[in-house]
Amino acid sequence: MTKIDFSIPQRKDVLGVILSIGFFLRKSFEAFWAFFAYLLLNSQLDIFTDYKTYIVFFIIIVMIAIHSYLSWRYFYFYIKDDEFVIEKGYLKKSITTLPLEKIISVNTNQKLLHQLLGVVEVKVDSAGTDNKEVSISAVKRKFAMALEEALSYASKSSIEDKEEAEVDRNCEEIISLSPSNLLKIGIARNHIYGLMLLLVFGNQIYYQIKDFFDDEIDKVLSETAYTLEHASLMIWVSVIIFIVIGAIIISFVRTFLAYYDFKFLKVNKVFLLQSGLLKRKKITVPFSRVQAYQQSANPLQRLLKIKTVRLIQASSGNVTKDAEKVLIPGCENVQTDRIKSAIFSKKLDAGLVIKPHWALRNRLFFEKCFLLPLLVIPAFLYPWFWVLTFIYLVCILLLSHYEYKRREYRIDNTLLHVRSGGIVHANSFIEHYKVQAVRISQSYFQRRRNTASLHLGLAGVEVSLSYIPYETAVKIKDFLLHEVINTKKDWI
Amino acid sequence: MDNDATYEQIFSESIPKSETIIFESLLPKYRKLKAIEWGIFFGILLIGAIAAYIFIDEIPSWIFILFISLYVLTLNFVYLSIYRGFRHKGFAIREKDVHYKTGWITRSITTVPMSRIQHMKVQQSAIEKLMNLAKLNIYTAGDSSNDMTIRGISFEKAQQLKALLSGKIEENDQD
Numbered sequence: 117m118t119k120i121d122f123s124i125p126q127r128k129d130v131l132g133v134i135l136s137i138g139f140f141l142r143k144s145f146e147a148f149w150a151f152f153a154y155l156l157l158n159s160q161l162d163i164f165t166d167y168k169t170y171i172v173f174f175i176i177i178v179m180i181a182i183h184s185y186l187s188w189r190y191f192y193f194y195i196k197d198d199e200f201v202i203e204k205g206y207l208k209k210s211i212t213t214l215p216l217e218k219i220i221s222v223n224t225n226q227k228l229l230h231q232l233l234g235v236v237e238v239k240v241d242s243a244g245t246d247n248k249e250v251s252i253s254a255v256k257r258k259f260a261m262a263l264e265e266a267l268s269y270a271s272k273s274s275i276e277d278k279e280e281a282e283v284d285r286n287c288e289e290i291i292s293l294s295p296s297n298l299l300k301i302g303i304a305r306n307h308i309y310g311l312m313l314l315l316v317f318g319n320q321i322y323y324q325i326k327d328f329f330d331d332e333i334d335k336v337l338s339e340t341a342y343t344l345e346h347a348s349l350m351i352w353v354s355v356i357i358f359i360v361i362g363a364i365i366i367s368f369v370r371t372f373l374a375y376y377d378f379k380f381l382k383v384n385k386v387f388l389l390q391s392g393l394l395k396r397k398k399i400t401v402p403f404s405r406v407q408a409y410q411q412s413a414n415p416l417q418r419l420l421k422i423k424t425v426r427l428i429q430a431s432s433g434n435v436t437k438d439a440e441k442v443l444i445p446g447c448e449n450v451q452t453d454r455i456k457s458a459i460f461s462k463k464l465d466a467g468l469v470i471k472p473h474w475a476l477r478n479r480l481f482f483e484k485c486f487l488l489p490l491l492v493i494p495a496f497l498y499p500w501f502w503v504l505t506f507i508y509l510v511c512i513l514l515l516s517h518y519e520y521k522r523r524e525y526r527i528d529n530t531l532l533h534v535r536s537g538g539i540v541h542a543n544s545f546i547e548h549y550k551v552q553a554v555r556i557s558q559s560y561f562q563r564r565r566n567t568a569s570l571h572l573g574l575a576g577v578e579v580s581l582s583y584i585p586y587e588t589a590v591k592i593k594d595f596l597l598h599e600v601i602n603t604k605k606d607w608i
Numbered sequence: 609m610d611n612d613a614t615y616e617q618i619f620s621e622s623i624p625k626s627e628t629i630i631f632e633s634l635l636p637k638y639r640k641l642k643a644i645e646w647g648i649f650f651g652i653l654l655i656g657a658i659a660a661y662i663f664i665d666e667i668p669s670w671i672f673i674l675f676i677s678l679y680v681l682t683l684n685f686v687y688l689s690i691y692r693g694f695r696h697k698g699f700a701i702r703e704k705d706v707h708y709k710t711g712w713i714t715r716s717i718t719t720v721p722m723s724r725i726q727h728m729k730v731q732q733s734a735i736e737k738l739m740n741l742a743k744l745n746i747y748t749a750g751d752s753s754n755d756m757t758i759r760g761i762s763f764e765k766a767q768q769l770k771a772l773l774s775g776k777i778e779e780n781d782q783d
Contacts, residue, residue: 553721553754557716560713563715573748573751573754574754590626591619597624597719600721600723600724608749
């Protein structure tokens with residue numbers, strides 16, 4: 117591997133200048149495409165024959181280029197006194213320092229433009245509430261690897277990993293997804309999400325176009341409305357089928373984009389995740405950094421016997437972007453067992469099984485009543501809404517009962533398992549010593565029934581044991597605190 | 609229960625019991641602080657509402673009356689919770705963990721082991737400064753729901769607690 121001295125300030129790759137120009141152009145195109153389309157199509161404005169237009173465009177491009185160049189020129193990063201330092205800005209200077217011991221992950225990311233230029237984006241994330249995350253947008257892959265090594269070499273826990281890495285370099289593939297796997301995952305995806313995406317996207321395009329082509333849109337819309345009003349059942353059914361197929365196609369496309377050539381490997385004490393078609397991401401997860409293991413399966417996935425596994429990593433702030441989540445779709449039992457046995461030192465024993473109090477069922481039921489006003493209020497105008505209300509109530513009653521029946525907490529000497537969920541089955545596993553804070557809460561109703569909820573705060577996730585007997589909650593709390601205080605292991 | 613054996617095995621008797629913790633209550637003037645803070649809020653709200661009623665003709669009287677009755681209800685509730693809830697607030701520091709309890713209708717006790725504290729901050733608002741009160745924020749890794757704030761203590765006490773806890777953090781690190 118190339119040796120690069122990170123103690124002297126380093127710059128990003130020169131290609132970064134082109135990259136940021138490219139991103140700027142893409143963003144402005146996304147924002148103004150309808151405006152450009154309007155300019156192109158509107159024959160009355162012949163701005164494209166006017167040389168002034170080109171001058172304006174040229175000046176804009178030059179200004180962006182200068183900005184990109186200066187940003188690149190004044191962007192430095194280096195390692196000094198066990199801190200990773202990033203200096204940037206030519207008008208307003210800013211210096212970010214991350215203590216090496218607090219760096220929890222170094223990931224690389226490749227968008228389409230990165231792939232074309234042959235560079236990668238490096239993201240460095242650190243622990244704590246300071247919410248510090250830095251990204252270095254364009255470096256060569258070899259450089260990124262050297263940086264990754266330099267950063268993780270310095271942090272204490274990884275040195276041990278490295279030493280072991282010298283001894284044996286065994287690399288074990290846990291799961292890799294073939295196109296047929298992807299097809300399966302695509303079928304079992306949540307199509308409601310695809311539908312929402314379709315609606316939101318359609319809405320956005322509609323408003324963008326509407327601003328410039330008002331008259332044409334109105335004409336088309338009134339014609340469509342007229343057809344639909346006088347349409348037969350056939351047309352309605354075909355419209356619905358069309359929308360459903362659209363949602364399913366979106367699910368497939370999203371699956372292929374996100375999980376194309378998906379690989380999840382185990383290298384010594386580290387997981388390696390690679391996936392994506394246009395936007396290739398690569399995440400390294402040392403076993404010790406995994407805070408919680410979660411698996412879920414919706415009805416379609418259960419039918420196909422696959423599960424989605426998510427590994428919760430300690431991170432600054434909440435990880436909401438899909439790009440940073442460690443999601444492993446399409447796992448079968450063999451694979452989930454292998455992932456679990458890699459993270460946890462032992463399997464969950466029979467342990468103590470705790471069932472929640474039946475009051476949880478009522479709670480789950482009332483939580484689901486929030487849609488009720490939407491049905492009851494129209495019911496005063498249209499009596500047939502009462503039927504819908506009744507069906508809705510029966511459905512949520514059955515669902516909350518099922519959810520309550522499924523809910524189960526299991527604890528043994530090292531592990532805690534929470535089984536939950538109704539339509540989507542969910543299972544979470546955590547190791548006791550990863551707990552950061554414990555909270556017992558009791559509402560007025562819970563006090564009357566002598567139950568309590570125990571909330572365990574972990575870095576990145578909160579696990580709750582709701583509606584368990586108060587005495588048990590206190591005992592578990594004392595036990596967990598005892599484990600956390602007396603553990604020899606580092607939580608990160 | 610069938611699995612009594614495992615139950616005993618997991619929760620052995622030697623584990624320190626949290627039921628025996630004696631909580632130190634907050635300074636009584638904390639109630640006054642809360643009363644003033646909420647008083648300012650409710651005062652501004654009332655002035656705004658009356659001004660709106662006088663100057664905007666379109667507001668019918670029944671809306672104003674409805675607002676005032678809701679206002680009185682929430683005001684009562686807030687002040688009741690300040691004074692009734694006070695005796696359910698308190699903090700305790702054991703050898704290796706910190707506890708804070710709060711709440712009136714829904715009560716909760718949060719515990720943070722000292723080895724899990726990331727950093728701490730002593731804060732004082734303008735009113736708190738006048739009353740010589742302060743709060744101590746204790747941050748852990750991850751979500752903000754894990755963080756703990758000890759309120760209603762004097763500034764000196766907050767500093768003292770911070771020093772005590774950070775001393776213990778270092779001790780833990782050396783192990």
